[in-house]
Amino acid sequence: MTTITTLTTLDRIHPTVYEYEKVIIEQREDVSSRTPTQQAQTHTQVRVQPQPPSLTQRALLVHAPQQPYTLVTNHAIPSILHQDEILIKTLAIGLNPVDWKGPAYNFGLPSLPWVNGRDLAGIIVNISPSAAPQRLRKGDLVLVPSTDYRDIRKAAFQEYAVATHYNAARIPSPAHTYAAASVGVAFVASVLALGVSLGVDFRGINQCPGPDLRGVLGQIDKYMIPRDVRDECFASGDVVERPQAADWIAVWGASTTTGLLTIQLARLAGLKTIAVADIARHGAKLHAAGADILIDRHDTQRAVEIIRGVTGGKLRYAIDIVGQETATLLQSTLDTTISENGLHAHLLGLTGLPAAKDRDERIVYHTVPIKVFHSCPEVGEAMVVWLEGLIESGTLELPEIVRAEGGLEGVNEALGMLKRGDASGKRIVVSLD
Template sequence: MATLSTTYTLPAPAQADDKFPAVFHHEFLLEQRADPSSYTPSQTPTTVPPQKSTQSALLLHGAGQQYTLVTDHAIPTISKSDEILVKIQAIGLNPVDWKGPAYNFGIPSLPWINGRDLAGTVVQVNDPSSRVRVGDRVLVPSTDYRDIRKAAFQQYAVATHFNAARIPSSASVQASASLGVAFVASVLALGVSLGLDFSKSERCPGPNLVDVVRGIDVDSIPLDVREQCFAAVPVHERLKGGEWIAIWGASTTTGYITLQLAKLAGLKVICVADIARHGSRLHGLGADVLVDRQDPERAVAVIRGVTGGKLRYAIDIVGSETATLLERTLDGSPREDGSHAHLLGLTGLPKERKPGVVYHTVPIKLFHSSREVGEGMVGWLEGLLASGVLVLPEVVRHAGGLGNVNASLEVLRGGSVSGKRIVVDLGE
């Protein structure tokens, strides 16, 4: 049975559907090629170095405090051949950006810089074989939260080239800054934890991450996510096209993307959300069944009725309380082939476990620790964006740069932008 990887479960209000997207929830203005897949790396590393050695950044000095804007923080430097330097132009805000300081988690030391979703222009490349080059507009899901150089709340950030997705000229920089970590969480949840093969998608085939992971040196995978990475290896346990899957929290950015990727892979999807506010958009993205979250007991009954009590796969994006509700919709009896029901929780799992159900979290570290996995994911994302197959989240743009992040996080915390992403524009 899969075990719980390192995640953080926080108290969530009863109607947290749009306030608490996926675990470790996370920016550009040069002309770029319309088709990112046609890119051929330059043979010599080139660089457009910053004109000075310091930058503006937001520092967190203590739990429960707001971020402090400083103008003399050192610009991060590249230390490895596979790293690049990005000048940030837009930052996508995530609940973890305010929940980390509020609940004192995910802060390795003080002062610290947070921020998970960034987009900008590559200004330095250190390796001639890098998949990106200077001048490329890229979005970067910053999942390596222990490396302060990679945080989004600053003017420049370091990234690895296999974690940067080039933005096609047809896509908005601000909208692109909104989906990085949510995309990573969605792909890893479906493709690694539940074993869904994206290569079978007809419109825009993606990676078969189960096979990719099986080819990786086991010792290179962080120990605390290693078991989860291999949980879907048994063929009879893997999520396959034609199966039903329920998503509780479908109007969050992660749910929004998970729905789209699930439909691309041929799944039948039940979406639990505030249907009055978000039903039209979810229906437009292909949701097979819409279930209102306002009456949780009825939601459980509807899901069981639609699936005849035989539901085998479910993803919760809200918290342990809704994960417990979703658990009740699953059929815990083993199938003839010995396979089980599977419940994945991005922000929490039930305290007590139901017999016959396998529980999963998202091995988020795999994205930045494995070049093979990261490159496969961002390469697919580039294709999804260039082809227009992936519909981007609706964005609320906030001007004011880094100095407006604290106020923007308060708006996010208040929940008035339900079903949308706040993106702070750094200008330039």
């Protein structure tokens, strides 16, 4: 695994914006006498003393489609506008394919110029004064999956970003900062795919129990959930449709970060997993993640035959992370008969589903309702609290990273590496520290 340089100081917030000193919260009892939960809640903080702020910061802007990002030094520092919001000083940015595909193909750009970036880690430097007491405090290290891409304040490609407290997960130690910056959006996609779209209940995991997101959604007024993801949140809500322990699930594109996390979480929940990927390059990693069956992706028809053979033609759950073509192949591995108790086959596509003419009416098709993570506080909070526990306990294996230096100036070059596939199977993280 790529070596991650441990942060030895947290005192690098821009001096014109904040001035602070590192402090350790005074302990009034021996930590060894605390329960594991109480120990996990111990904070190492930075005491922040606001000073007259600079109004601008450095940021990367998209000025036009098919153009590289432009570094500017006079971009406005985002303001906290709501009581659930926090301001973060960015220390590391995790790069995602959408960061180069959006400008290249002109999507995900609500207006121009725009700031992109979906994964970041940093230090909380301000919290809304009207906020109720929360689990997060000034000085905490946090990771943030920025799924609300229409709010430019929340983008990662800037020195300061806003987030809601229920979308930020505490990082247990500075040594985790760079790996944590790489995991957020992939974790959100994986958990929503398994826990909401397919209905996996994570409460029974022994090592680090998670939420029952279907149950969480059941306590929310459905009309508070955005209309465009509402049906997905409540599709196939019958208990019979939910995966049970020892059921098979196939993941095509398992070597991606989302795929690797999906394999891990599915295994933790008791499912048997089939990983389709480039096995020569990524088989060892997938085996370590707990995949039960490894299938090479290069001979697609053979891969389909193996999946059918391994599952005895009874596969009911499948997730594709690659695109329409592989989703269509994965569809052909499913058992399309509807069981006596009403169980259907389920196919989820993160980046595409079979064309309408190729679909089977007996299969339930799913997309990932990403929007519920940032639009429903109960869902977001349940997910990030679980992520904190998974990282703190070491239950979740974080992605292998390639750390790119050069700060914001180095992002274009790092995105070129990502586009060329130079870091296949790894995550590129840009250091702003």
